[in-house]
Amino acid sequence: SMRLARRTFQVVGDLYGELEVLEMEGVVYFENGRLDEAVKVLKEGQTLCQNDNEQRGEAMILQSLAKMYASEVRREALSGRQPGPKPVEDAGTAIRQLSDLFRVMGDLEGQVDAMIQLAGVQSMSKDIAASETAQEALQIAIKLNQAVRVGSALLALAEAHLSQDKEKDALEAAQEACNQLKAAGEPASYEAAMQVTEEAQQRLEQPP
Numbered sequence: 001s002m003r004l005a006r007r008t009f010q011v012v013g014d015l016y017g018e019l020e021v022l023e024m025e026g027v028v029y030f031e032n033g034r035l036d037e038a039v040k041v042l043k044e045g046q047t048l049c050q051n052d053n054e055q056r057g058e059a060m061i062l063q064s065l066a067k068m069y070a071s072e073v074r075r076e077a078l079s080g081r082q083p084g085p086k087p088v089e090d091a092g093t094a095i096r097q098l099s100d101l102f103r104v105m106g107d108l109e110g111q112v113d114a115m116i117q118l119a120g121v122q123s124m125s126k127d128i129a130a131s132e133t134a135q136e137a138l139q140i141a142i143k144l145n146q147a148v149r150v151g152s153a154l155l156a157l158a159e160a161h162l163s164q165d166k167e168k169d170a171l172e173a174a175q176e177a178c179n180q181l182k183a184a185g186e187p188a189s190y191e192a193a194m195q196v197t198e199e200a201q202q203r204l205e206q207p208p
Contacts, residue, residue, distance in 0.1 A: 019045050019057050023064050030068050038068060055105050062098040066114070069094050070121050077124040088125045092118065112140045112149050119156040123163040130160035131169075151180030152189060158196045162203075171200035 002025050008017075022045040029038035042065050049058035069091035076083040095118040102110035115137035122130035134157035141149035154177035161170035177193040 015048065015052060015054060015057060018048065019060060023061070026064060026068070030071075035068065035072065039065065042068075055101060059098060059101050059105070059107075059110065062094055062101065066091060066094040066098055066117060070117060073121050073124050083125045088121060088127075091121045095121065108140055108144055109146075109149065112137050112144065112153065115140070116149075116152050116156045119160055123156070123159045126163050128164060130163060131157060131166075134160045147180045147184035148186055148189070151177045151184055151186065151193070154180060155189060155193045155196065158193070158200070162196060162200060165203075167200045167203045171197060171204065174200055 002021050022041050026038040026041045026045075029035070029041065042061050045061040046058055046065075049055070049061060069087060072087040073083045073091050076087065095114050099111050099114035099118065102108075102114060115133055119130050119134040119137060122133055134153055138150065138153035138157060141153045154173050158170045158172075158174035158177055161167075161173060174193050174197040178190060178197060181190040181193055
């Protein structure tokens, strides 16, 4: 059982083995619709990492937490409802913690990815801050000079503009995202950017 596996890792002092068990346990809870229990297990892992000053492990746990919270926001957004304040706030808090941790660790790539994720959550909840978050991610991605991350940040920016009904800005960012993602050979993200391009174009063509 997972508890037994965890005890074994505790005995040999293998923190990462223990974290993996906690992550697996969290995923099982989450997939069975028990978010609160999943969060409890993952936060236990976060505390273990903080006590050992193990930043890489804490980042791993925060990524899982952020993913779960963001999935909840996405689920609500896809149902046609405005996502509730609690999942949006929980997702935002976990992702900001993750972004701050990556900054402290000097991991710019991790920071960009976290900010793109945050912009996505903000767009889904129609938060005006989404475009600012995406712009910030874009600036760091440009510094890193990585086409995939530049393209992903531009896609997040396009989605942010679209969530605020700024179709022209959305179209511009989405087209630029298409260029970057095509050059980087990222077909799935390129498809997503194409969809945003088409949606922005359709909205612009509609009579006011």
